Amino acid sequence: MSENVSDGVTSFADLGLRPELLKALSDLGYEEPTPIQREAIPPLLEGRDLVGQAATGTGKTAAFALPIMQQLSGDGRRTGLSALVLVPTRELAVQVSQAFHRYGRGLGVRVLPIYGGQPIGWQMKALERGVDVVVATPGRALDHIGRGTLRPQEVETVVLDEADEMLDMGFAEDIEEILRATPDERRTVLFSATLPPRIKGLTGRYLRDPVQIQIGREEAPAGEAPLVRQSAYVVARAHKPTALGRLLDVEAPTAAIVFCRTREEVDQLAETLNGRGYRAEALHGGMSQDQRDRVMGRLRSGTAELLIATDVAARGLDIDQLTHVVNYNVPSAPDSYVHRIGRVGRAGREGVAITLAEPREHRMLKTIERATKQRIKVEKLPTVADLRARRFELTRAALQESLLEDDLTHFLAVVEPLAEEFDVMEVALAAVKLAYESSGAAADEEEIPQVAQKTERDERDRRGGTGRRDRRGGGGAPAQGMTRLFVGVGRSAAIRPQDLVGAIAGESGLAGRDIGAIEIADRFSLVEVPESAADEVIKALRRTTIKGRKATVRRERDPAARRPR
Template identity: 75%
Template structure:
């Protein structure tokens, strides 16, 4: 199936072609047609399945080109400001030819600029719930013409304490709107929200299918958690350590294939690109170089690599977490054939933990999460390769013609010293380790829980976080709303994580009293949290926020 088969308008097809997208992912194939018709939809899908395009393209499909009215016609609610930026950028790229006016709305950005943009007129607002409710209460965000509301990563928004904010926002939108809800999990309270606000929804669940018996080959499966900006350097380092005979690196788009191929060639690898934008003659030449050993890396899209069977293939690399678990199983099936060992490597971003867990279940095998190799690891690996090369030479080569050199040198030097000098020369002949860039070591973002704690003496309490990221000193903040305003620990956690760069793990103990609350945050982020909470609403109320004087 192609994007043309989904009936998308020419402006969107042009944008997708320019971005290098070749075919819709499974969730896009299932979601785009009913959404374009105006149906409500309940989708269970994790990050990396292509769900952003699955709801963005239908929103833009129904948008009048170069619209001039001021109030927005679509609202996308997301749990974090990072996701708000990501979704708004995607909508802007897809809707460029339509003149789509997309505004990301989140805490930490100047509210004056957001107010000015809303006054000028927008088509789609992508917002965190706290800031959306703040703008709604100010009268700046008008929802009377909203035709579509999307709740993206809805389970995470509930976990962050945004349940009442979501209800308040939805109550301000027209009753006949289209409602779209995407979630990685479907807890009972989310199902209840869906029953209240969705009308006869189309239901889509992705990633539940089981792999066919025997489909998963003999493959060592590894994942590395890498920030997006560090992926090219991390991939180069991993390949240096793994030293594959031949490898396929899978990318999502043609653009990414071309860019990564250039980067890898600049690093000294013999890499070839393969994607749908190439002629059959070009593709045949690339495959000939790979099979002939003059190329060692093939950087490809799924579509272009279909049906490839490369006997010497030792490694498959997922540069991004695959868009569907089934794609992962098919990719790793290319190595480990005929009883040989193979290696499957996946570069995952910190927020893609759930998707990787889903893939593990479908693939029926654990995926070991390892740290990106350090410079020291790389140097140790190069020494191993030198040792292996020397051992092979000792076992297989005719070395007699070099005996006179060694015998002459041992008249002057110790035999061990002669051997050390020879090993040094052999090691340096492979090239120096000129990669001294330290790649940031990160981990998966912890799953946020609802942070709802039982009441105790002195007020409702949230236990101190087990390990605030980064460690260091904590500061207690005074927040001028408490039990009288219906405040719970989850409301404060949600407000802080939604309006700043902190996660739930960063928030320490919380005490909620009758008319105020006390919350611990890292000292390094205290001023940011104070400013963010002063600029937003907590359960629809403005609150005095300052460092605790006690």
């Protein structure tokens, strides 16, 4: 249950924030606090620990950033590190750091984002000069603590942002080690979109009598449609690119994210959609930070309308104009689905969440429905006739807007000579035809076969069991699309599977769920990773340590060699 501490709060001034913060918020155009800000800021100003369950886009960054800056000295002579904010990805580290700069511009707040892939020497120099707030990924924070350049004993507040995502990426031990290194009297703040048992275990061990806040999605009034319209389409794998194109044509999103499982799938789908006439951009962990920044710039400026991305690459991104989220595959876990659809339907705006499910994935939709307690309506794919009717509608609307808003007089030189030779209606029909044909992707005239939905029992009978693979001992050849890496540390160095998952997820673009079978011998380990990411993982692990040890990392030389026992 949440503790209601927001009675009577209608403005940021009611929260008792200092004038510099109120001016910054006013300059940014923020008029009133969001529900999570109204609930979280008062207890944080009192120094309480806090657990907040809130989706991305609800304003939680300001909910913890404003109280941290409220308690900073305003004389510009601050010493020591006031707050450490832990986040799962480099993109979110940059985004949270930028938010601190915007809110704290009147206070001269010194904020430093630190994450893997950025020169560590530059980070060390910045830390030596002194900062008030560090926003870091857990692996890089622990690296600096080990070097003595980040002094956790000075920290007054620790924030765990997107805590469930960090645990999914294998950072649990890193987080606990960091928390143990900070003072017992610190204030600890945890925000998470979901609160699975392991999050509750973490709060029980490291938070003191925390305030519990739960902010759900704003419910639509009775009789009105929900802010996020959720639907699914069952389609065979071979027809998924065509089905996606047709749905995008019918929906006509202002901006959309399409989530894929692998980098290879991202690149292939982006190429396919661009070939159909869309303005699609790929985003995945194999890209440099500069490449990612350019992609996001094109999306935010409207140069691109579709972002094709993996979960890892898209974490922490906040896109105001986003109207649609598409799951190109059914997410493997309900939590992932919650995170994805949480990107639309914000601040009272309507959003659409679409899932393309292969016949064998229908049971996974039911699992997500049970976990989220929300219905995902399974609909029929639009037919060629539906698509044609939608394109006619869009063409008519565009022409109507032009007739009402545009100055068309300079086109008389084209129309008048034609009107002398042809009937005006014929001229209009030819103009509409050209407008229709130039309005979007090429016409799609092939019907997509409707697929019968399989029940859970059908699927179990087909598979003959659960078919899950044990992470600890795959043996034999790697799974399709995977390759096996040799890592020169094993049981004798007290290495466990979670240590390898945490190191890979922390320093590369992969998530924990992307990593395959892990086998650990006395002196080495074997880890399966996607073939497309193998070189990046090797490079990342070679420049970091695993449990304080430098390890030899390479592709497995002899797949036929005897497996560790």
